[in-house]
Amino acid sequence: DTAVSQTPKYLVTQMGNDKSIKCEQNLGHDTMYWYKQDSKKFLKIMFSYNNKELIINETVPNRFSPKSPDKAHLNLHINSLELGDSAVYFCASSQELYQPQHFGDGTRLSIL
Amino acid sequence: GENVEQHPSTLSVQEGDSAVIKCTYSDSASNYFPWYKQELGKGPQLIIDIRSNVGEKKDQRIAVTLNKTAKHFSLHITETQPEDSAVYFCAATATGNQFYFGTGTSLTVIP
Numbered sequence: 769d770t771a772v773s774q775t776p777k778y779l780v781t782q783m784g785n786d787k788s789i790k791c792e793q794n795l796g797h798d799t800m801y802w803y804k805q806d807s808k809k810f811l812k813i814m815f816s817y818n819n820k821e822l823i824i825n826e827t828v829p830n831r832f833s834p835k836s837p838d839k840a841h842l843n844l845h846i847n848s849l850e851l852g853d854s855a856v857y858f859c860a861s862s863q864e865l866y867q868p869q870h871f872g873d874g875t876r877l878s879i880l
Numbered sequence: 881g882e883n884v885e886q887h888p889s890t891l892s893v894q895e896g897d898s899a900v901i902k903c904t905y906s907d908s909a910s911n912y913f914p915w916y917k918q919e920l921g922k923g924p925q926l927i928i929d930i931r932s933n934v935g936e937k938k939d940q941r942i943a944v945t946l947n948k949t950a951k952h953f954s955l956h957i958t959e960t961q962p963e964d965s966a967v968y969f970c971a972a973t974a975t976g977n978q979f980y981f982g983t984g985t986s987l988t989v990i991p
Contacts (some may be wrong), residue, residue, distance in 0.1 A: 772923070809967055811924070811981040825978075858923050866973055870915060871923030 772872040780878045789844045789875045790857030799865050800842035803858040818865045854879045882907040886982030899984045903970035904952040910972040913953045918967045960989045
């Protein structure tokens, strides 16, 4: 069983479109995260979601909005996609906030 | 906030040799230091971690050392194998804070 699963694995779309990435974890963890990995492999946290509390990285544009229907799911919605949004987006989860994290296999987003 | 530097950015070793990756951190409050391995097309996977009350930890062929005074920690892989080829990330965090990742080291083990 996959512990943290993301869909889709690949997402190719045009500039200006709106898209969503879904994430589900079956580990029973309380906390979920979204990370962005750029072309140089640099990993940067975007959001942490812990027990219905959203912690936002202030450098993330407000075109990005996380939505958590329940503790096991954290989706990422992106409005008005820009070329600079091209990256791999990773979902992760941990038992408690900022404890050892389990990562999904990523969603590669390409903006044409 | 924390600043984590990682070196080298690329590393090639012959199969059977050892590999060492080094990281430095800036925040003396950091007390947890995990290492992640990222294989091609996969997400980072935790391989070993160390807390600030321990100087060294070993798990089979991998070990991590921590020097709190100098604010640096290192990953050691002995008897490297081709399946060790991947990108390795260090990270540092203080209790209740986010993880700050290093910039990654691409390790290639040459058969």
